[in-house]
Amino acid sequence: METLIEKYKGIHPGIILERELKKRKLRKAPFALILEEYPxxxxxxxxxxxxITSGLSLKIDKALNLSEGTMFVLQAYYEIQKEKLKIENLNSPNLSLFRKALFWDTDFDKINWDKQFKTIIKRVFERGNEIEKAEIIKFYGLKKVKETIGFDTIEKSLKVLQHLNIS
Known part of the structure; x- marks a missing residue:
């Protein structure tokens, strides 16, 4: 149980369940009926x-011959991971100033503003408008932005700097 839990910690237990069903060549609908659940x-x-509720976890664990509570513990770890992401995202710029289209290739609500700062800064200074650039400078600080994209790029965005009264 511990190795399975350590391996899949933070992943939604349903995704793990689907993988396990495929591995055992079990179809979802018949398996649901075995559990006396709706498909x-x-x-x-x-x-x-x-x-996954505790009751359903017990049914799944028994049907798949897993240690009792495996699926429920995985659900708990998933919930903990979701809360950690929420806390991390509290430390973010004013998101209402950004167009979601600027981050078209990612889930906007799951952006980690601390870990992905280089990519974010580069993206905003390549494709962003003045307001978005100003918010990035305000959030990360001029020094960090200059270190990430270089002084020349900042100079090209002089309008943003003047808008913020930063020099």
Whole structure:
């Protein structure tokens, strides 16, 4: 149980369940009926849209011959990971100033503003408008922005700097 939990810690248990069903060549609908659950419920869980309750966890663990509580513990770790992401995202710039289209290739709500700062700064200074650039400078500081994209690029965005009264 511990190796499975350590391996999949923070991943939605439904995704792990789907992987386990495929590995054992079990189809979801018949498996749901064995558990005395609606197939739609199991489908929602395997898509990561619904969590696993303690009762359902016991049924799944028994049916798959897993240690009791495995799926429920995985659900708990997933919930902890979600909360950690929320806390990390509290330390972010004013998101209402950014166009979501600027980050078209990623889930805007899951951006880690601390770990991905280089990519974010480069993206905003390549494609962003003056307001977005100003917010990035305000959030990260002029020094960090200059170190990331270089002094020349900052000079090209002189309008932003004047707008902020930064020199």
């Amino acid at each position: 739609q419920t199991l489908n929602e869980i395997t898509k990561g849209r619904r969590g």
